Amino acid sequence: MTPPDPESLRLLVLVGELGSIGAAAAELRVSQPSASKRLSSLERRLGLPLVERTRQGCTLTPAGIMVCDWAKQVLAHVDGLMNGVRALRAQHQAxxxxxxxxxxxxxxxxxxxxxxxxxxxxxxxxxxxxxxxxxxxxxxxxxxxxxxxxxxxxxxxxxxxxxxxxxxxxxxxxxxxxxxxxxxxxxxxxxxxxxxxxxxxxxxxxxxxxxxxxxxxxxxxxxxxxxxxxxxxxxxxxxxxxxxxxxxxxxxxxxxxxxxxxxxxxxxxxxxxxxxxxxxxxxxxxxxxxxxxxxxxxxxxx
CATH class of the missing domain: 3.40.190.290 (D-Maltodextrin-Binding Protein; domain 2)
Structure with a gap:
C-alpha cells in the first residue's frame, strides 16, 4: 500500500470539519471536481470508504473518522517539519x-x-x-x-x-x-x-x-x-x-x-x-x- 500524500489527508480533515467537499475545496483553493477525485483516489488507495456523500453534504464514515484522527496527527508532524525547515532556511539565508x-x-x-x-x-x-x-x-x-x-x-x-x-x-x-x-x-x-x-x-x-x-x-x-x-x-x-x-x-x-x-x-x-x-x-x-x-x-x- 502506498502511503497517502499530505494534501489528500488535509482534504479529508477539512471535509470532516466543514461537512462539504465544496467548502473543503474552496479552503484548499482547488476545484470541487478535483477535490472529489482526490478523495475517491484516497479511498481506493486505503481500500476503505471514508466519506458518505448525500444531497445535504458529506459526513465521514466510521472508518473515515478514525483515518481523519490519525491524519491530524500526521499533518501536525508535517507542519512542524515545514516550520522547522523554513526557520533553518531563514537562518541560512541570513x-x-x-x-x-x-x-x-x-x-x-x-x-x-x-x-x-x-x-x-x-x-x-x-x-x-x-x-x-x-x-x-x-x-x-x-x-x-x-x-x-x-x-x-x-x-x-x-x-x-x-x-x-x-x-x-x-x-x-x-x-x-x-x-x-x-x-x-x-x-x-x-x-x-x-x-x-x-x-x-x-x-x-x-x-x-x-x-x-x-x-x-x-x-x-x-x-x-x-x-x-x-x-x-x-x-x-x-x-x-x-x-x-x-x-x-x-x-x-x-x-x-x-x-x-x-x-x-x-x-x-x-x-x-x-x-x-x-x-x-x-x-x-x-x-x-x-x-x-x-x-x-x-x-x-x-
Missing part, C-alpha cells in the same frame, strides 16, 4: 560564508564587508582566509557561499566572475643591492635570486612563477616560504630578502620608503582577481549583493 585568498582577505574584503553591512545590517558574516586553491575547494564542496581568489587562471568546477585586476611588484629593503640599481632587473636575474615567497597554492606565487615561465626563466629554490602575505611583507621589511607582493600589501611601505619597488624588464605581474561560487547555483541575497560591491573595485594600477 548567514553569508565567505572564503578569500590572503591578499584579497586582508586588503579588500574588509572594505567590501563594511559596505555590505550598510545595506544589510542583519547579515551574519563568516570569513575563512586561505590560499586560492583552498578557497576554490571550499566553494566547490559547499563550505563557502562565495569565494575570492588571485590565481591567474580560474579553477574548473566552479562559477567564475572577474572582479578587478591587481598588480604585483618586486620589493626589497632599502639596503639591498637591488635598491641601488640604475636599470631594471631582467627576468633571469629575478628567477636566479632566492626570494621570500608564499606557499604552493598561493595565487601570488602562481602568478610570479607563470610570468617567469612565459619568459623562459625558471625560479631557484626560495629563500623562505611563508603562509601569509603579512609574514612575507614583514620579512622583507626586516631585511631578510626580496619578494614579489601585491601593491595592496606594500603601498604604504613604498610611500614611506621602508621598501623599494624594483622594476623588472618585460615582466608582466598584473593578475585578475575573481569571485567564485558553486557551479550550477545562482547567487542571490547577500552573496549577490557582496559580489556587486566587489565588482565596483577599481583596477589596481598604483
Amino acid at each position: 548567514k553569508l560564508r565567505i572564503a578569500a585568498s590572503m591578499t584579497v582577505a586582508e586588503y579588500l574584503v574588509p572594505r567590501w564587508i563594511s559596505q555590505l553591512r550598510v545595506a544589510l545590517p542583519d547579515v551574519h558574516l563568516e570569513l575563512d582566509v586561505a590560499n586560492s586553491v583552498a578557497v576554490a575547494e571550499a566553494v566547490r564542496h559547499g563550505h563557502a557561499d562565495l569565494g575570492f581568489i588571485e590565481t591567474p587562471v580560474p579553477p574548473e568546477g566552479v562559477s567564475v566572475r572577474f572582479v578587478t585586476r591587481d598588480r604585483m611588484v618586486v620589493v626589497a629593503p632599502p639596503e639591498h643591492p637591488w635598491a641601488r640599481l640604475h636599470r631594471p632587473l631582467t627576468a633571469t636575474e629575478l628567477a636566479a635570486t632566492p626570494l621570500i615567497v608564499r606557499e604552493h597554492g598561493s595565487g601570488t606565487r602562481e602568478t610570479l612563477y607563470r610570468a617567469l615561465s612565459e619568459l623562459g626563466a625558471d625560479p631557484v629554490t626560495p629563500l623562505l616560504e611563508l603562509r601569509s602575505t603579512t609574514a612575507v611583507r614583514n620579512s622583507v621589511v626586516a631585511g631578510a630578502g626580496p619578494a614579489v607582493l601585491s601593491v595592496l600589501a606594500v603601498a604604504t611601505d613604498l610611500t614611506e620608503k621602508r621598501l623599494v619597488d624594483v622594476p623588472v624588464a618585460a615582466l608582466d605581474l598584473r593578475r585578475p582577481l575573481h569571485a567564485v561560487w558553486r557551479s550550477g547555483l545562482q547567487l542571490t541575497g547577500s552573496a549577490a549583493a557582496l559580489l556587486a560591491i566587489a565588482m565596483r573595485t577599481p583596477e589596481l594600477r598604483a
Whole structure:
C-alpha cells in the first residue's frame, strides 16, 4: 500500500470539519471536481470508504473518522517539519560564508564587508582566509557561499566572475643591492635570486612563477616560504630578502620608503582577481549583493 500524500489527508480533515467537499475545496483553493477525485483516489488507495456523500453534504464514515484522527496527527508532524525547515532556511539565508585568498582577505574584503553591512545590517558574516586553491575547494564542496581568489587562471568546477585586476611588484629593503640599481632587473636575474615567497597554492606565487615561465626563466629554490602575505611583507621589511607582493600589501611601505619597488624588464605581474561560487547555483541575497560591491573595485594600477 502506498502511503497517502499530505494534501489528500488535509482534504479529508477539512471535509470532516466543514461537512462539504465544496467548502473543503474552496479552503484548499482547488476545484470541487478535483477535490472529489482526490478523495475517491484516497479511498481506493486505503481500500476503505471514508466519506458518505448525500444531497445535504458529506459526513465521514466510521472508518473515515478514525483515518481523519490519525491524519491530524500526521499533518501536525508535517507542519512542524515545514516550520522547522523554513526557520533553518531563514537562518541560512541570513548567514553569508565567505572564503578569500590572503591578499584579497586582508586588503579588500574588509572594505567590501563594511559596505555590505550598510545595506544589510542583519547579515551574519563568516570569513575563512586561505590560499586560492583552498578557497576554490571550499566553494566547490559547499563550505563557502562565495569565494575570492588571485590565481591567474580560474579553477574548473566552479562559477567564475572577474572582479578587478591587481598588480604585483618586486620589493626589497632599502639596503639591498637591488635598491641601488640604475636599470631594471631582467627576468633571469629575478628567477636566479632566492626570494621570500608564499606557499604552493598561493595565487601570488602562481602568478610570479607563470610570468617567469612565459619568459623562459625558471625560479631557484626560495629563500623562505611563508603562509601569509603579512609574514612575507614583514620579512622583507626586516631585511631578510626580496619578494614579489601585491601593491595592496606594500603601498604604504613604498610611500614611506621602508621598501623599494624594483622594476623588472618585460615582466608582466598584473593578475585578475575573481569571485567564485558553486557551479550550477545562482547567487542571490547577500552573496549577490557582496559580489556587486566587489565588482565596483577599481583596477589596481598604483
